[in-house]
Amino acid sequence: MKAILFAVVALLAVCAPAFATQCHVNPVNIPKEWVTMHRSCRDSMRHQIQEEVAASLQYLAMGAHFSKDTVNRPGFAKLFFDAASEEREHAMKLIEYLLMRGELTSDVTSLITIRPPERNNWANGVEALEHAVKMESSVTKSIRAVISACESAKDFNDYHLVDYLAGEFLDEQYKGQRDLAGKASTLKKMLERHPALGEFIFDKKLLGIDV
Amino acid sequence: MKVIASVALCLLACVGALAADQCYQDVSLDCGQASNTLALPRCNAIYGEYGRHGNVAKELQAYANLHLERSYEYLLSAAYFNNYQMNRAGFSKLFKKLSDDAWEKTIDLIKHVTMRGDVMNFAQRSIQKPVEKKNYTVELHELESLAKALDTQKELAERAFYIHREATRNSEHLHDPEVAQYLEEEFVEDQGKRIRDLAGHTSDLKQFITNNGQDLSLALYLFDEYLQKVV
Ligand SMILES: [Fe+2]
Numbered sequence A: 001m002k003a004i005l006f007a008v009v010a011l012l013a014v015c016a017p018a019f020a021t022q023c024h025v026n027p028v029n030i031p032k033e034w035v036t037m038h039r040s041c042r043d044s045m046r047h048q049i050q051e052e053v054a055a056s057l058q059y060l061a062m063g064a065h066f067s068k069d070t071v072n073r074p075g076f077a078k079l080f081f082d083a084a085s086e087e088r089e090h091a092m093k094l095i096e097y098l099l100m101r102g103e104l105t106s107d108v109t110s111l112i113t114i115r116p117p118e119r120n121n122w123a124n125g126v127e128a129l130e131h132a133v134k135m136e137s138s139v140t141k142s143i144r145a146v147i148s149a150c151e152s153a154k155d156f157n158d159y160h161l162v163d164y165l166a167g168e169f170l171d172e173q174y175k176g177q178r179d180l181a182g183k184a185s186t187l188k189k190m191l192e193r194h195p196a197l198g199e200f201i202f203d204k205k206l207l208g209i210d211v
Numbered sequence B: 001m002k003v004i005a006s007v008a009l010c011l012l013a014c015v016g017a018l019a020a021d022q023c024y025q026d027v028s029l030d031c032g033q034a035s036n037t038l039a040l041p042r043c044n045a046i047y048g049e050y051g052r053h054g055n056v057a058k059e060l061q062a063y064a065n066l067h068l069e070r071s072y073e074y075l076l077s078a079a080y081f082n083n084y085q086m087n088r089a090g091f092s093k094l095f096k097k098l099s100d101d102a103w104e105k106t107i108d109l110i111k112h113v114t115m116r117g118d119v120m121n122f123a124q125r126s127i128q129k130p131v132e133k134k135n136y137t138v139e140l141h142e143l144e145s146l147a148k149a150l151d152t153q154k155e156l157a158e159r160a161f162y163i164h165r166e167a168t169r170n171s172e173h174l175h176d177p178e179v180a181q182y183l184e185e186e187f188v189e190d191q192g193k194r195i196r197d198l199a200g201h202t203s204d205l206k207q208f209i210t211n212n213g214q215d216l217s218l219a220l221y222l223f224d225e226y227l228q229k230v231v
Helices: A002-019 A039-067 A074-100 A125-151 A159-193 A195-207 B002-015 B022-031 B056-081 B089-115 B142-167 B177-210 B216-230
Strands: none
Touching: A039 A074, A039 A125, A039 B056, A039 B089, A074 A125, A074 A159, A074 A195, A074 B056, A074 B089, A125 A159, A125 A195, A159 A195, B056 B089, B056 B142, B089 B142, B089 B177, B089 B216, B142 B177, B142 B216, B177 B216
């Protein structure tokens, strides 16, 4: 009985396309020799995209913190909201690169997972800037890990991706880290004698207002 | 003296009166004290019944989180349409635009939550039933993905209606025209237009397909070219 039922279902499945409305164009096959990225390299790129997204969410939380009425540091909030958008753009750039290399024809949905940011509170501006420096350092480290995965894949050094990551991403990382570290130093020096006023003035400076 | 003061304070707080000079009272009390910091607990941006009654405060946080999630989902759809097999630059552009808009609104909502003296909670979810996520996928063909976009945009729009209702008619203890006005100005109008556009796109595709599907492959190609120009 079960076998008959199965046969009927199978028959229906075979015949179905003949009278079902087709709403899409059938996929086609074209040569794939040009799709050359190696698996370990691809996986580490995918991981890096998630890292950038996580950084964007952490920066959103920093922006939210410094926007609070009781914290009231609009300059810091702007700095971190802008940083959040930049991290999102980094994720987009990496995605663009994968697409250019013939990737992301499948497993796209699992590329990004949204998790609430780990931290939501900072004692003051210096603490947040220092946190940002540490975060960027760890992003830099993980980009270096991608580079090393992509230049050492078995029999395949992915020169172009390695060059792209080193030239575009590492460049931006090092400059960004230097900028944050400079800001943290300046602020920390100001705080030594004038903790409250120092952060107030620095915040307005971030907004572009000269007090 | 201090005891009497704190009793008076508590009384005021317990009554929950919308007294306009609470911050001033904090200042008067604290400034005379022998201490080198001020507490001033009632000198904040909270007014009306925001966060004290009803669920508008929580729903506004949840609304930010919903925009955040949708923004990254739309981004993945944009990516999928841009792979070499799909190769639909117009559809990709449409989803990229949806993603950019949702991202912008996420930040705007977070700012608004803090503007009202509240704290943003990134884990906050709405009590409204979310659209089924179990079989969620961005790997959809053209018409399916438009359908999904239409549904999720309606969800965002209806959620705005819901929060608006909670901020105005629905709640006995909360009437918050500030939230209502914010939703009307920043969300409701654009959402109506976006939904209409997406519904229009699905109508066009539907017509291409009902003609026995004869024109489908060329129609999809042309429609994608069209989207590249109008999005
Ligand atoms: Fe980044």
